Amino acid sequence: MVYVTRLEHFNAAHRLFNPAWSKEQNEQAFGKCANENWHGHNYELYVTVKGNPDPDTGFLFDARQLGALIREKVTDKLDHKNLNLDVDFMRDKMCSSENLSIEIWKQLSPHLPSGVSLHCIKLYETPRIYIEYFGE
Amino acid sequence: MVYVTRLEHFNAAHRLFNPAWSKEQNEQAFGKCANENWHGHNYELYVTVKGNPDPDTGFLFDARQLGALIREKVTDKLDHKNLNLDVDFMRDKMCSSENLSIEIWKQLSPHLPSGVSLHCIKLYETPRIYIEYFGE
Amino acid sequence: MVYVTRLEHFNAAHRLFNPAWSKEQNEQAFGKCANENWHGHNYELYVTVKGNPDPDTGFLFDARQLGALIREKVTDKLDHKNLNLDVDFMRDKMCSSENLSIEIWKQLSPHLPSGVSLHCIKLYETPRIYIEYFGE
Amino acid sequence: MVYVTRLEHFNAAHRLFNPAWSKEQNEQAFGKCANENWHGHNYELYVTVKGNPDPDTGFLFDARQLGALIREKVTDKLDHKNLNLDVDFMRDKMCSSENLSIEIWKQLSPHLPSGVSLHCIKLYETPRIYIEYFGE
Amino acid sequence: MVYVTRLEHFNAAHRLFNPAWSKEQNEQAFGKCANENWHGHNYELYVTVKGNPDPDTGFLFDARQLGALIREKVTDKLDHKNLNLDVDFMRDKMCSSENLSIEIWKQLSPHLPSGVSLHCIKLYETPRIYIEYFGE
Amino acid sequence: MVYVTRLEHFNAAHRLFNPAWSKEQNEQAFGKCANENWHGHNYELYVTVKGNPDPDTGFLFDARQLGALIREKVTDKLDHKNLNLDVDFMRDKMCSSENLSIEIWKQLSPHLPSGVSLHCIKLYETPRIYIEYFGE
Numbered sequence: 104m105v106y107v108t109r110l111e112h113f114n115a116a117h118r119l120f121n122p123a124w125s126k127e128q129n130e131q132a133f134g135k136c137a138n139e140n141w142h143g144h145n146y147e148l149y150v151t152v153k154g155n156p157d158p159d160t161g162f163l164f165d166a167r168q169l170g171a172l173i174r175e176k177v178t179d180k181l182d183h184k185n186l187n188l189d190v191d192f193m194r195d196k197m198c199s200s201e202n203l204s205i206e207i208w209k210q211l212s213p214h215l216p217s218g219v220s221l222h223c224i225k226l227y228e229t230p231r232i233y234i235e236y237f238g239e
Numbered sequence: 240m241v242y243v244t245r246l247e248h249f250n251a252a253h254r255l256f257n258p259a260w261s262k263e264q265n266e267q268a269f270g271k272c273a274n275e276n277w278h279g280h281n282y283e284l285y286v287t288v289k290g291n292p293d294p295d296t297g298f299l300f301d302a303r304q305l306g307a308l309i310r311e312k313v314t315d316k317l318d319h320k321n322l323n324l325d326v327d328f329m330r331d332k333m334c335s336s337e338n339l340s341i342e343i344w345k346q347l348s349p350h351l352p353s354g355v356s357l358h359c360i361k362l363y364e365t366p367r368i369y370i371e372y373f374g375e
Numbered sequence: 376m377v378y379v380t381r382l383e384h385f386n387a388a389h390r391l392f393n394p395a396w397s398k399e400q401n402e403q404a405f406g407k408c409a410n411e412n413w414h415g416h417n418y419e420l421y422v423t424v425k426g427n428p429d430p431d432t433g434f435l436f437d438a439r440q441l442g443a444l445i446r447e448k449v450t451d452k453l454d455h456k457n458l459n460l461d462v463d464f465m466r467d468k469m470c471s472s473e474n475l476s477i478e479i480w481k482q483l484s485p486h487l488p489s490g491v492s493l494h495c496i497k498l499y500e501t502p503r504i505y506i507e508y509f510g511e
Numbered sequence: 512m513v514y515v516t517r518l519e520h521f522n523a524a525h526r527l528f529n530p531a532w533s534k535e536q537n538e539q540a541f542g543k544c545a546n547e548n549w550h551g552h553n554y555e556l557y558v559t560v561k562g563n564p565d566p567d568t569g570f571l572f573d574a575r576q577l578g579a580l581i582r583e584k585v586t587d588k589l590d591h592k593n594l595n596l597d598v599d600f601m602r603d604k605m606c607s608s609e610n611l612s613i614e615i616w617k618q619l620s621p622h623l624p625s626g627v628s629l630h631c632i633k634l635y636e637t638p639r640i641y642i643e644y645f646g647e
Numbered sequence: 648m649v650y651v652t653r654l655e656h657f658n659a660a661h662r663l664f665n666p667a668w669s670k671e672q673n674e675q676a677f678g679k680c681a682n683e684n685w686h687g688h689n690y691e692l693y694v695t696v697k698g699n700p701d702p703d704t705g706f707l708f709d710a711r712q713l714g715a716l717i718r719e720k721v722t723d724k725l726d727h728k729n730l731n732l733d734v735d736f737m738r739d740k741m742c743s744s745e746n747l748s749i750e751i752w753k754q755l756s757p758h759l760p761s762g763v764s765l766h767c768i769k770l771y772e773t774p775r776i777y778i779e780y781f782g783e
Numbered sequence: 784m785v786y787v788t789r790l791e792h793f794n795a796a797h798r799l800f801n802p803a804w805s806k807e808q809n810e811q812a813f814g815k816c817a818n819e820n821w822h823g824h825n826y827e828l829y830v831t832v833k834g835n836p837d838p839d840t841g842f843l844f845d846a847r848q849l850g851a852l853i854r855e856k857v858t859d860k861l862d863h864k865n866l867n868l869d870v871d872f873m874r875d876k877m878c879s880s881e882n883l884s885i886e887i888w889k890q891l892s893p894h895l896p897s898g899v900s901l902h903c904i905k906l907y908e909t910p911r912i913y914i915e916y917f918g919e
Contacts, residue, residue, distance in 0.1 A: 105609045106643040114365065116252040116277040121431055132432055134439065140321035141252040143279005145365050151643075159529055160540055161605025166640040167542065185276035197433025201377045229250065229281050232438040235378040235423075241881045242915040257703055268704055270711065287915075295801055296812055297877025302912040303814065333705025337649045368710040371650040371695075386909065388796040388821040393567055404568055406575065412865035413796040415823005417909050457820035469569025473513045501794065501825050504574040507514040507559075522773065524660040524685040548729035549660040551687005553773050593684035637658065637689050665839055676840055678847065741841025745785045776846040779786040779831075 106222055108151040109169045113182035116143040117198045141185065146200075147227035148178065150211065154219045164219045176210045200228045204236040212238070242358055244287040245305045249318035252279040253334045277321065282336075283363040284314065286347065290355045300355045312346045336364045340372040348374070378494055380423040381441045385454035388415040389470045413457065418472075419499040420450065422483065426491045436491045448482045472500045476508040484510070514630055516559040517577045521590035524551040525606045549593065554608075555635035556586065558619065562627045572627045584618045608636045612644040620646070650766055652695040653713045657726035660687040661742045685729065690744075691771040692722065694755065698763045708763045720754050744772045748780040756782070786902055788831040789849045793862035796823040797878045821865065826880075827907035828858065830891065834899045844899045856890045880908045884916040892918070 118141050119133040129137040136142070150173050156163050184190055186198050192206045204224045212221040227233040254277050255269040265273040272278070286309050292299050320326055322334050328342045340360045348357045363369040390413050391405040401409040408414070422445050428435050456462055458470050464478045476496045484493045499505040526549050527541040537545040544550070558581050564571050588598055594606050600614045612632045620629045635641040662685050663677040673681045680686070694717050698707050728734055730742050736750045748768045756765045771777040798821050799813040809817045816822070830853050834843050864870055866878050872886045884904045892901045907913040 104645075104647065105612065106645075107609070108641050108643070110639040112365075114278050114280055116279040119433070123431075135319035138319050138321070138325070140324045141277050141279065142250050142319040142321070143252040143277065144250055145281045156605075156607065156609040159531075159605075161527070161607030161610045163609055166636075170639075183271035183274050183278040185274070185278070188276045189274070197428075197431075199428065199433030201379070201428040201435055202433045204377060228438075229248075231382040231442075233380050235380070237376075237378075239376065240917075240919065241884060242917075243881070244913050244915070246911040255705070259703075292877075292879065292881040294877075295803075297799070297879030297882045299881055302908075306911075333700075333702075335700065335705030337651070337700040337707055338705045340649060364710075367654040367714075369652050371652070373648075373650075375648065384909075386822050386824055388823040391569070395567075407863035410863050410865070410869070412868045413821050413823065414794050414863040414865070415796040415821065416794055417825045455815035455818055455822040457818070457822070460820045461818070469564075469567075471564065471569030473515070473564040473571055474569045476513060500574075501792075503518040503578075505516050507516070509512075509514075511512065520773075522686050522688055524687040543727035546727050546729070546733070548732045549685050549687065550658050550727040550729070551660040551685065552658055553689045591679035591682050591686040593682070593686070596684045597682070637656075663841070667839075741836075741838075743836065743841030745787070745836040745843055746841045748785060772846075775790040775850075777788050779788070781784075781786075783784065 104153055104155060105163055106151050106153045107163045107166065107169065108149050108223075109166050109173060110147060110149050111170060111173045111178045112145060112147050113178045113184075114143065114145050115181050115184050115186050116141040117186035118142070119198060121197065141187075144228050146181070148173065148207065149223075149225040149227075150221070151223040151225070152215060152219050153222040157218075164216065172214060173211065176214055177207050180210075200226050200232070200234045201236075204234045208236055208238055240289055240291060241299055242287050242289045243299045243302065243305065244285050244359075245302050245309060246283060246285050247306060247309045247314045248281060248283050249314040249320075250279065250281050251317050251320050251322050252277040253322035254278070255334060257333065277323075280364050282317070284309070284343065285359075285361040285363075286357070287359040287361070288351060288355050289358040293354075300352065308350060309347065312350055313343050316346075336362050336368070336370045337372075340370045344372055344374055376425055376427060377435055378423050378425045379435045379438065379441065380421050380495075381438050381445060382419060382421050383442060383445045383450045384417060384419050385450045385456075386415065386417050387453050387456050387458050388413040389458035390414070391470060393469065413459075416500050418453070420445070420479065421495075421497040421499075422493070423495040423497070424487060424491050425494040429490075436488065444486060445483065448486055449479050452482075472498050472504070472506045473508075476506045480508055480510055512561055512563055513571055514559050514561045515571045515574065515577065516557050516631075517574050517581060518555060518557050519578060519581045519586045520553060520555050521586040521592075522551065522553050523589050523592050523594050524549040525594035526550070527606060529605065549595075552636050554589070556581065556615065557631075557633040557635075558629070559631040559633070560623060560627050561630040572624065580622060581619065584622055585615050588618075608634050608640070608642045609644075612642045616644055616646055648697055648699060649707055650695050650697045651707045651710065651713065652693050652767075653710050653717060654691060654693050655714060655717045655722045656689060656691050657722045657728075658687065658689050659725050659728050659730050660685040661730035662686070663742060665741065685731075688772050690725070692717070692751065693767075693769040693771075694765070695767040695769070696759060696763050697766040708760065716758060717755065720758055721751050724754075744770050744776070744778045745780075748778045752780055752782055784833055784835060785843055786831050786833045787843045787846065787849065788829050788903075789846050789853060791828050791830070791850060791853045791858045792826060793828065793858045793864075794823065794825050795861050795864050795866050796821040797866035798822070799878060801877065821867075824908050826861070827913075828853070828887065829903075829905040829907075830901070831903040831905070832895060832899050833902040837898075844896065852894060853891065856894055857887050860890075880906050880912070880914045881916075884914045888916055888918055 119136040120129040224236045255272040256265040360372045391408040392401040476498045496508045527544040528537040632644045663680040664673040768780045799816040800809040904916045
């Protein structure tokens, strides 16, 4: 079994706030991340799939096709968007990178070809903070 | 003469649009960067100063002090902010990285100590796009 | 379960030598790393914690708090220090990155909040050499 | 148990094509990677070994020795070479990074010292695509 | 005046050899870079343009358009190609990164819009070697 | 005219202190950088040379030869050393990166071949601080 990882990226605005809380509670919990006028990031998304290489091609899953799938199902829906307002699969969810990683997994995993399974979503919010999710 | 460069960063939301234009004109000129719900970036800011090292310290300008000055005068005002809405020195300006670099120069240059002059503002909007401004 | 990783760094001097050995034995085992006048590195420290996100915040552990904890318990004690001479928790230990990673684990693991457990200490000694320790 | 990783690199030409297929089939499967005049990459190779540190040295395996072993057994045979034509251990194999990672594992694993075992071969073909192989 | 830089990349094979020389002379001058079966690189190309921002857009030259121009005129002709065999503008030239940078300048400079001039071609052959050319 | 840049690196210990000053003055001026037990860095050294490419090779100066020259004249004398104690050309000088860059220039510039001149010494002390020196 081999693991193939592909990097894609997207630039987005977001805001951390809990609508059930007061403005003061949100500022206490999230600090400057609660700014009501939003802030944003260049997100770097590493998607890892696993399985056995095809003997005819030597590929587990052509990295160009993997990149196209990530863009179609995930990053085209996130790039230059507001994660709180513009993204169907983040609606009514706390817009943390933890939750975003879990939702990206759900968007991608049903669309992988037979013999290829999703192993890890790794999402850099900044060069110094990243989240990993392995599906459970 | 030596050149000393210090990297600081900030995460911010912004939007590209010209208020004198229609929505269609803005979308034609700026594409997805005109999204009315904003998007954002992890900006990386390299500030370069130049001058002669002090014989007593070997320093042109202590990098810790240069970092503190950049944070006080520039990045504390930009980090986790909306560049179009929250930043005094960007008010009524097109919020491109070109213009942001020029305004950052204006914020920093009056505050450098004697014998140290500002040489370059280099601003990465993404890892693949950056602006340089040399003051004229 | 999600994994959250935070990067912090420190700059330190160290030396590899076994006090039970002769100078020749140390030079044979450690080469230029045994230089009696020390050498040093910019260490990059990635700390990974794991657990379930809090439904109210979407966070496993706020990355700003994780960074503050790492600095308080670990990197403030290592930064701009001599690892052999200045660091309580490295006293009488061979000052390899392997041993340093294990000791960093011991410094951090008792201080994580309920529901958050330490998963990995990853320590870059140079951009081309790193150590990982998973606690056992 | 600790894990030690060493980065080495090599620059090589290669081509993806299946000799049992027609030119059209190869172009359909591999696109521009099938160019009969070859293309190439700067490969980055991360080799991870695991085991317990030696109490006398604090080392699992001296990173300088690990680097020398990787160069002798692997990268000296790949650097500035054509992976399809010049490399004994890739002969008659599809020249994908998946297969190359598996073969690199086979070249290295018999040569590690007692108490040190190979954990992972991680091979970057480009900064945006990498393969991992864990030996089974 | 501001400077805007855009990064694009291409992966290519090449070989260094002078057809007027014997095999021995080529091997003496170019070492393993003369391998008759080729080798290759992931080239990183930074293109810098300069001029005054447009008051209506805040842009000197939209980075998306600059990227599209670089791909059309340069990297689409180089990516997954053999630089010695497949590239019109390198025919009968020594295939060094020095010469490649000069030829890339010639391909791009006639196609920049009014008010925008080419400032620098910076070409990384590996992460440790790069060439800059400023047009004269 | 083209510019060729080569990256080399070295790991060293150093300390900032002025022997004409009291301990208190040194701590006030240099803070934790004055630690009497030293600290250290992974220095990254970019050396840029300029000139016209040789028509027979396409090279200004073979990057392998440039690397060998930098190692022989500079980095072999600095790597795994104490910059204050072990380095002839830093004796009796304040051990700042500013002064180190100037001395590296002096070590290298007399040894370049005819037609190749030194353009810039760029020295990263950390990934966030670097010095440039152009020879005057």
